[in-house]
Amino acid sequence: xxxxxxxxxxxxxxxxxxxxxxxxxxxxxxxxxxxxxxxxxxxxxxxxxxxxxxxxxxxxxxxxxxxxxxxxxxxxxxxxxxxxxxxxxxxxxxxxxxxxxxxxxxxxxxxxxxxxxxxxxxxxxxxxxxxxxxxxxxxxxxxxxxxxxxxxxxxxxxxxxxxxxxxxxxxxxxxxxxxxxxxxxxxxxxxxxxxxxxxxxxxxxxxxxxxxxxxxxxxxxxxxxxxxxxxxxxxxxxxxxxxxxxxxxxxxxxxxxxxxx
DNA sequence: ATGACATAGCCCCTATGA
Numbered sequence: 001x002x003x004x005x006x007x008x009x010x011x012x013x014x015x016x017x018x019x020x021x022x023x024x025x026x027x028x029x030x031x032x033x034x035x036x037x038x039x040x041x042x043x044x045x046x047x048x049x050x051x052x053x054x055x056x057x058x059x060x061x062x063x064x065x066x067x068x069x070x071x072x073x074x075x076x077x078x079x080x081x082x083x084x085x086x087x088x089x090x091x092x093x094x095x096x097x098x099x100x101x102x103x104x105x106x107x108x109x110x111x112x113x114x115x116x117x118x119x120x121x122x123x124x125x126x127x128x129x130x131x132x133x134x135x136x137x138x139x140x141x142x143x144x145x146x147x148x149x150x151x152x153x154x155x156x157x158x159x160x161x162x163x164x165x166x167x168x169x170x171x172x173x174x175x176x177x178x179x180x181x182x183x184x185x186x187x188x189x190x191x192x193x194x195x196x197x198x199x200x201x202x203x204x205x206x207x208x209x210x211x212x213x214x215x216x217x218x219x220x221x222x223x224x225x226x227x228x229x230x231x232x233x234x235x236x237x238x239x240x241x242x243x244x245x246x247x248x249x250x251x252x253x254x255x256x257x258x259x260x261x
Numbered sequence: 262a263t264g265a266c267a268t269a270g271c272c273c274c275t276a277t278g279a
Contacts, residue, residue: 009278010268034278036269061269062277109278149279168279207279208266219279251267251278 001261003029003102004240005145005222007205007252011035011064014250015043021243022050027256028070029096031104031145035064042066059089065104065146071097082127084120091128093144099261100230101135105146110167118167121149125176133183136227143259144185145224147252150177152187155195156220158203168221185225188237188257204239205252213244222255233259 004027008014011032022030030052035042039058047054052068057078067073075095079086085108093103105128110121135142149168154160163169181187193202203218212218226234237257244253 013268034268111278151279163279166279205279210265221279248267 001028001100001259002256003027003031003143003145003224003259004254004256005031005033005104005147005224006243006254007033007106007147007222007250009034009036009250009252011037011042011066013248015046017243017246017249019046019050020246021240021254022052022068024242025240025254025256027254029102030068031102032066032068033064033104033106033147034062035066036061037064055092055094057089057092063089063106065089065092065106067092067094067096067102067104069094069096074098075101080128080131082130084123084127090124095140097261099140100259101138101140101142103132103135103142103144103146105144105148107147107149109149110173112167113165113170121167122172122176125150125173125180129176129180129183132180132185136184141230141233141261142227143224143230145222145255147222148177149221150174151219151221152177152181152223153195155198156202158198158200158217158219160198163219168219181225184228186228186231186234188224188226188234189220189239189255191231191234192237202239204255206244208251222252224255224257226257230259233261235260
């Protein structure tokens with residue numbers, strides 16, 4: 001099973017890119033973030049034409065997450081308990097093919113450490129950890145992918161010094177991420193690519209400004225995390241930077257992993 | 262230190278992103 005996560009930065013602006021990418025990359029499950037549209041106008045029919053079912057938690061203008069799957073989608077849950085941003089569409093999970101539970105998350109950006117949004121980001125991560133820790137206790141393998149808006153280590157930026165003590169690079173953010181990992185998750189990318197270099201192959205986001213992509217000046221902030229049972233099924237992982245080379249791209253590119261399911 | 266791009270809403274300027 002090939003699972004991918006992609007912050008598309010507006011599904012309406014990126015729909016042609018998504019279809020083109022689905023046809024070439026052929027993922028089984030796709031976790032989308034920042035679809036920026038409400039469920040009522042989600043293109044279910046066009047997605048079905050590509051061979052996917054969809055679970056959608058949409059929102060106008062900002063946020064919005066979804067799960068696309070070639071296999072049947074059941075037991076859809078939107079949001080999680082104790083979420084301080086409960087009125088924002090940032091989390092959806094579902095049982096896929098009766099065999100694996102998969103979540104798509106869009107962690108708030110936090111703006112900067114002086115912003116009122118910054119502590120809310122930390123609270124969001126702590127509450128998310130509580131929910132995810134429960135998921136690791138269940139019999140069904142659990143996977144979460146999405147835009148975490150956190151670079152967990154210095155190696156997760158091409159030029160880490162530029163981001164020191166600023167979002168998404170602060171120690172407090174990294175602590176929330178470390179606690180989440182500590183509850184039993186493995187980072188699908190870091191199983192293959194060790195934390196020993198600022199490897200351009202692992203970056204998932206490049207600023208639109210200043211020709212960052214051409215300079216390969218990026219961040220690794222989109223992650224796929226596997227519970228122990230899912231980690232046992234891991235076979236491969238990577239990023240696909242092809243869509244970032246297309247005309248009018250999202251600033252993020254897909255991160256993927258394959259599992260022996 | 263600032264602004265550089267992009268998106269959506271709503272109406273040409275503001276909010277937001279990371």
